[in-house]
Amino acid sequence: MSRIFRLGLSASSGILLSLAWLGFPGWTLFFAFIPLLFLNQFFIDNRNSYRSVSFWGHALIAFLIWNGITTWWIAYATMAGAILAIVANSFLMSVVWWLAHVAFRRFKPNLAFLSLIVFWISFEYFHFHWDIEWPWLNLGNGFANNIKMVQWYEYTGVLGGTLWVLLINILLFNVLKLITSKASVWKIFYPLSGLVLFLVVPVIISVSAYNSYTEKENPMNIVVVQPNIDPYSERYDQEAENEKLEKFIRLASTQTDDQTDLVIGPETLFERYPDWNEEQITYNYQFRQLQQWLRNFPKAELLFGASTSQVYPDAESATSTARHRNGMIYDVFNSAVFIGKNGQEQTYHKSILVVGVEKMPFMKYLGFLSDLVFDLGGTTGSLGRQEEPTNFKLKNNWEVAPVICYESIFGEYLTKYVEKGAGIIVIITNDGWWRNTPGYKQHLSFARLRAIESRRSIARSANTGISAFINQRGDLLQTTEWWTEDAINGTLNSSNEITFYVKYGDYIARISLFMSGLLLLFLITKKFLPE
Structure with missing residues (x-):
């Protein structure tokens, strides 16, 4: 096999892996790893002529292509972040395949294929939980626009899709x-x-589940507002904040009526965090104006995003993310704010922050560099966060999950809201940083998987992306146009059912982690013990 042909196989896998994130059907993933598996076989058959690192280089090329084609748009927000995401993620993916390749050199084929599966699933799970979270390209996400094929995600979560893709590729290769x-x-x-x-069989089960699924009638009337504020030309002065307030009220008023239960605004609708000091939030001008506007509607309550702050009396009571400026010690949060029917407020702070944009990774060790982090909301330094998700409690004992932007990628994290009583999921986001690229479309599509996993309806307010209503099967019931001022109203059913996935989370990953540990230990012993 010539070098040119081998490089062609690497490039083929990279391109095929990209297709599902570019609008092509998710089933293209079923043969995306085939070229890489043939490369793996070539280097095994010729192990006396090539070291394992030769395969690693070919795998790295494939993953650089995949990551580059699908996530290049991050560069619109931060060039450094794009390079980090593409290069670092490609490197980690190639290391996983290199480890599997070493297993192929030392194990029998069936055990080696098992190693590949559990190593990869463990890697994807790792991306949910370490300090540089980036699960965007988890294989199971590739079916986000083919929801009739993966209704069984309510039992397995998105990692069930990853397992499916790997199994089909391996069987087809053989x-x-x-x-x-x-x-x-x-x-x-x-x-x-x-x-x-x-x-x-999985397709038959899924299509049958899709066609037979019936939602229980428990309607909530919702208005979603998309103000379409360009984040690249946005101002942060008081006049700009009032203009955003006026635009939001104008758009919301076109759809809100006496039957409306909840009005939703996007992430960081208001961004002057000193004005949204949480100890004095009810005195904020925009907050009071929104309270006043709600009085026009007998049932309506309001949920929206804002950059908020909390001031600490001394360094001992401050967090590791607190900022020290002009004698003040304070945190800045990306928050969801709720205004209830009686004017009461609740606040939730975004828990899963975007690396290099909202937080400095490994803060304990790199905290001295935190001021270099570029925050897209107009501030510098890592944002504060809360440890556990909390629901907003509405009238009539309804509870909704306030999910902010990037958090909607994390299926197991969202199950915590549902376990605590959330009947509907609300996603607020600002996808305008990515311009007219595949990024905002991918972000919307991932929300459909969260609906299936939890069997919860979703209301999504995107400042400059696509706002939408999604039912419990993952269907897009209604959407806005991209980069358009709009407000839409619809009815979503609340639910109190608990799915298998909500109850047990990413159990596939936990099993894979255990098996990976055993296989790695076996791999090490095979290296040093005589045959």
Whole structure:
């Protein structure tokens, strides 16, 4: 196999892996790893001529292409962040495949294939929980626009989709390898039967679940506002804040009526965090104007995003993210704010922050660099956060989950809201930083998977992306146009059912982590023990 051909195989896998994030069907992932698996086989067959690092280089090329094609748009927000995300994530992916390749050199094929599966799932799970979270390209996300195929995510979560993709690729590879080696029909029959079984049965189950699923009637009338404020030309003075207030009220008033239960505004609708000091939030001018506006509607309550702050009396009571300026010690938060029917307020602080944009990773060790972090809300330094999600309690004992932007990518995190009683999920976001690129479309599509996993309806308010209503099957019921001022109203059903995934979370990953530990230990012992 020539070097040019090998590089072509690497590039082919990178391109094929990208398709599902670019609007192509998710089933393209079922053969996306085939070129890489043939490369893996080549380097195993020629292990005496090539060291394992040779395969690592080819894998790195494939993953650089995949990451580059699908997430280049991060550069609109931060060039440094884009380079970090693309290069670092590609490197980590290639290391996972290199470890699997080493397993292929030392284990029997079935055990090596198992190593590949559990190593990759463990890697994806790792991306949910370490300090540089980036699960955007988790394989299960590739079915976000093919929700009829993955209704069983309510049992497995998105990692079930990852397992599915890896299994189909491995089975298809083995079938193709047998065909190219001119094996007998009977040798091909068994892996081919397994391929058909694992491909068709999940689809049949999913389509059946989709067609038979019926929501319980528990309607909430909701208005979603999309003010379409350009984040690149946005001002942060008091006059600009009042202009945003007027625009929001104007748009919301076109859809809000006596039957409206909840009005939703986007992430960081207001951004002058000194004005939104949480100890004095009810004295804020915009807050009081919104309270006054709500009095025009007998049932309506309000949820929106704002940059808020909290001042600490001394350094001992401050957090590690607190800022020290002009004699003040304070935190800045990306917050969701709720104004109830009786004027009461509740606040939730975004918990999962965007690396390099809203937080400095490994703050304990790199805290001295925190002022270099570029915050897209117009401030510098890492934002504060709260440890656990909390729901907003509405009238009639309704509870909604206030999910802010990036948090909507984290399925297991959202289950915590549902476990605490959330009947509907509200996502507030600002996707305008990515301009007219695949980024905002991908972000919207991932919300559909959260609806399936939790069987919760979703109301999504995006400042400059796409706002939407999503039902419990993941269907887009109503959407706005991108980069357009708008307000939409609709009815979503609240639910109190608890899915298997909500109850048990990413159990597939926890099993994979345990198995990965055992396999890595076995791999190390095989290295040093005589054959």
